[in-house]
Amino acid sequence: MAPETYTLRWGIMATGGIAQTFVKDLLTNPAIRDVHDVAHKVVAVASSRSKDSAVSFLDKVKAPEGAKTYGSYHELVADPDVDIVYVATPHSHHFQNAMLVLEAGKNVLCEKALTVTASQTRKLIDKAREKNVFFMEAVWTRYQPLSVKVREIVQSGVLGPVHRVIADLSFASGKEDGSLTFPNDHRMVNRDLAGGALLDLGIYSLTWVFQILYHLQPEAEKESPKTVAAMNQYETGADESTSIIVQFPKHKTMGIATTSLRVPTNYDASGSLNPAIRIQGPLGEIHVIGMAYRPTAYKVILKNGGGKFEVVECPVPRDEARDGWGHGMFWEADECARCLRDGKKESAGLPWAESIAIMECMDSALRQGGVQYPELITTDVYDPQSPLNTGGR
Ligand SMILES: NC(=O)c1ccc[n+]([C@@H]2O[C@H](COP(=O)([O-])OP(=O)(O)OC[C@H]3O[C@@H](n4cnc5c(N)ncnc54)[C@H](OP(=O)(O)O)[C@@H]3O)[C@@H](O)[C@H]2O)c1
Numbered sequence: 001m002a003p004e005t006y007t008l009r010w011g012i013m014a015t016g017g018i019a020q021t022f023v024k025d026l027l028t029n030p031a032i033r034d035v036h037d038v039a040h041k042v043v044a045v046a047s048s049r050s051k052d053s054a055v056s057f058l059d060k061v062k063a064p065e066g067a068k069t070y071g072s073y074h075e076l077v078a079d080p081d082v083d084i085v086y087v088a089t090p091h092s093h094h095f096q097n098a099m100l101v102l103e104a105g106k107n108v109l110c111e112k113a114l115t116v117t118a119s120q121t122r123k124l125i126d127k128a129r130e131k132n133v134f135f136m137e138a139v140w141t142r143y144q145p146l147s148v149k150v151r152e153i154v155q156s157g158v159l160g161p162v163h164r165v166i167a168d169l170s171f172a173s174g175k176e177d178g179s180l181t182f183p184n185d186h187r188m189v190n191r192d193l194a195g196g197a198l199l200d201l202g203i204y205s206l207t208w209v210f211q212i213l214y215h216l217q218p219e220a221e222k223e224s225p226k227t228v229a230a231m232n233q234y235e236t237g238a239d240e241s242t243s244i245i246v247q248f249p250k251h252k253t254m255g256i257a258t259t260s261l262r263v264p265t266n267y268d269a270s271g272s273l274n275p276a277i278r279i280q281g282p283l284g285e286i287h288v289i290g291m292a293y294r295p296t297a298y299k300v301i302l303k304n305g306g307g308k309f310e311v312v313e314c315p316v317p318r319d320e321a322r323d324g325w326g327h328g329m330f331w332e333a334d335e336c337a338r339c340l341r342d343g344k345k346e347s348a349g350l351p352w353a354e355s356i357a358i359m360e361c362m363d364s365a366l367r368q369g370g371v372q373y374p375e376l377i378t379t380d381v382y383d384p385q386s387p388l389n390t391g392g393r
Pocket of ligand 1: 013014015016017018019046047048049050053088089090091092093111112113138140187193199200293391392393
């Protein structure tokens with residue numbers, strides 16, 4: 001007899017850009033990615049603006065009939081049919097919004113950057129532990145087959161011990177007059193919404209540094225890094241270019257994570273000029289090609305390889321029955337389903353301790369770069385009636 005499929009029932013908090021992308025992935029047929037043990041159902045969507053936004057969201061993603069719509073986040077977390085809430089608000093809001101969900105005793109998948117401060121991350125994790133619920137930072141890159149494969153190659157030892165990882169995620173977003181393409185109130189540069197390159201993009205550069213240099217450290221030898229950072233600030237006071245050195249002195253390893261809103265990772269989209277990520281050991285290196293959040297290919301270049309290497313393409317499968325959709329976020333959703341099915345509270349792909357270590361690194365970088373965010377979004381005191389929870393703009 002075929003094993004039963006476990007179906008996870010999702011509630012979606014917010015109706016912006018990434019919520020649409022994620023939900024369209026949830027609605028694809030898992031069989032397109034050869035997944036048969038878990039499946040997903042969107043049972044409710046909430047918008048802090050109005051119920052109408054939630055209705056039009058379901059229309060945009062062509063959701064099947066039956067999902068409920070709410071005009072407040074409070075109603076969503078009270079819905080008994082929701083197993084897990086996907087928090088897709090700006091990162092300024094994540095602490096208050098995710099805490100609202102946890103306090104309601106529900107499981108959470110929360111978009112990156114997980115919070116604005118490390119203290120907020122620690123409080124969320126403490127609450128998840130207290131409520132005995134699942135909690136995961138939505139760094140989808142970790143669950144993509146390319147990442148899994150690259151980690152396996154590193155662990156195979158073919159490069160020797162990896163000593164250095166260099167990773168970048170940058171977009172050229174400058175205009176000729178020196179301003180950026182985002183208006184100053186846009187969440188990319190608005191400090192009220194925790195804007196800046198690091199929390200939005202640099203987290204992916206750090207993801208590559210951490211998933212190789214920290215994640216693969218043996219459990220008994222886990223070492224949090226020392227962080228040295230420099231930032232250039234935009235006129236709004238948010239960081240527009242950031243470089244971080246992430247040092248693990250005991251392991252003698254070093255990561256260099258960069259991000260910028262001024263220059264792109266690569267002027268050549270195919271990535272032939274310059275890999276987004278380099279993972280280097282004494283016997284060779286891996287180049288990861290494409291954008292750091294969803295790379296498209298990798299190559300392993302060995303010292304004794306005679307100059308020959310193979311480019312391994314890793315395409316994202318598409319669902320022809322859903323307009324050819326497939327973005328690559330479904331693998332992290334599958335991870336949530338498997339964890340909940342198996343009674344796990346955290347994902348082995350990105351354990352709680354690692355989310356804290358990354359957030360501490362970003363905390364330190366922001367401090368060194370002199371970027372300051374307002375009290376409303378940095379407080380680690382939960383307030384269910386915070387404007388961040390009630391749709392105050
Ligand atoms: N994983 C990825 O690849 C990826 C990609 C892009 C963004 N993200 C992350 O996802 C989060 C949301 O990004 P996004 O691009 O979806 O942003 P967005 O398009 O601006 O949407 C954010 C949504 O949050 C809700 N919201 C609540 N209070 C808000 C406020 N004061 N201002 C603006 N929006 C508010 C709104 O939905 P309602 O009005 O319906 O409540 C809004 O539509 C960010 O943390 C970002 O870092 C992740």
